Amino acid sequence: MTLNDTQPSQELDNVSSSSMGGDLITGAQLYFILLTTSAFTQVFSIGGVITNVINIAVFVKLGFNETSNISLLTLALCDLLSTILTIWGTLCVTPGFSDAELPFLPTEIAQLTGGALSMFVLRCSAWVTAFISFERCLCILIPLKVKKWVTPKMSTAVVLAISITTIGPYIGVHWRWTFMWKFLPARNATILGVTVVDTPFLNLKEKIDNIVFGAIQPIIAFFTVLVCTVFLVVYLRRSSQWRKSMASAGGKTGGGDNSFQFQMKQNISRKEEKVVRLVTSIATIFIVCYTPNTLMILHMAIFPSFSLFGQHRNTFLMIYLVSVLANSVSASVNIFIYYNMGTRYRNALRLMFHFDSEDSVK
Structure with a gap:
């Protein structure tokens, strides 16, 4: 989602309103989708908090x-x-909570403190996943040089740079969208909301940010992960075929030294393959869950009416809600991949919870 989609709007508090002309999704359908996706999103998000703390x-x-x-x-x-x-964001747009007489406008506050910020954090996750996938590809292509180049200090510097360049621009959102106390005659009360600072400079800056950080940046990250994942899958298939052919050839050679050398090469291959499978699994889940968000961005670039304030507003919101649910799923399931494929992770986790370790920590 682009920065422009964080614009405060009272319309979001009335998702059950009638559909705009030409929209594929009616207001009643959108209301049902909101209730359904919100429930599942909350469940997966709460699970994601627990699993990621672990x-x-x-x-x-x-x-x-x-x-x-x-x-x-x-x-x-x-x-x-x-x-x-x-x-937080899902709670604020849930019917019941959003209609309660709170000292703030839930939808407006959630758009700035929840929806907008979560999109920047999601882009950080995308680029970190791209870095993990790209690093593993380099380990396959140039293993000796990568060990010299990719050090813990270098990795720390890269992830810090990714965090700054992906989450840092969120500060610019507050130059245009700021908190403001608003008087509501219907409630005869002053409550906290969000207002727009409209200046030529901020308007131009927002357009540039929408293109760079809202479209180009996440799309490049997505296709980087996609290309690297395809490469890793091809590598896994070739590695499996090589191991089978070597096993067949190794069975015919009876020399002790040759047999020992073959076994060492096979063990190294299996260890490398295990890491590649872990990274491929993480990247594959990311691709599946990030696809709705990528399609939404591409569709917005091609069809201007496909936006929060366009003719196809309800359809846009439906895809956005689905993408939020998919992202919450992606953020909560990695622990199962780590546990099933990572020996050291599994041991550390079992020891942390005082379970008997099945594997030796290396």
């Missing part, structure tokens, strides 16, 4: 000698913040 604790316990732990810790931090913001 992920953060485990990666801190494992330490930062391995570059992958630094990247995965950053991803867990982004997912934790994203799920917290999603819980």
Whole structure:
């Protein structure tokens, strides 16, 4: 979603209103979708808070000698913040809460403190995932050089740079959208809302930010992950075929030294393949769950009427709600991948909860 979509609007408090002409989704359908997706989004987001707190604790316990732990810790931090913001934003647009006589306008406050910020955090997650995938591709293509280039310090610098360039621009949102006390005659009360600062400079800045941070940045991250994932999948298939052919050839050679060398190569291949499978699984879930958001961005660029204030507003909101649900799912399921595919992660987690360890910590 672009910065322009964070514009405060009383219309969001009336999602059950009639559909605009030409829209595929009626107001009643949108209201039902809102109730349904909000319930599932809250469930997955609460689960995401729990699982990512566990992920953060485990990666801190494992330490930062391995570059992958630094990247995965950053991803867990982004997912934790994203799920917290999603819980808040979803609550504010839920019928009942949004209609309550609160000292603030829930929809307006949520758009600035929840929806807008969560989009920036989501872009950070996207670029961290792209970095993890790209790093693994380099480990396959130039393994010896990567070990010299990609150090813990370098990885820390990269994830910090990603965080600053993806979340940092959110500060600019407050140059145009600011908090303001508003008097509502219907309630005879002054409550907190959001207002727009309209100046030529801020208007131009917003248009540039929409293009750079709202469209180009997330789309590049998405296709980077997509290309790297395709490469990793091809590598896994070739690695599996190589291991089968070597196993067949190794069975015919009876020499002790040759057999030992073959076994070592096979073990190294399996260890590398295990890491690649983990990264591929993370990237695949990201691609599936981030696709609705990417399609929404591309559709907005092609069809101007497809926006929060355009002719197809209800359809836009439906896809946006689905993308929020998909992102909450993505942020909550990584723990299962880590546990099933990461031996060291599984051991650290079992030891943390005082379970008997099945594997030896290496």
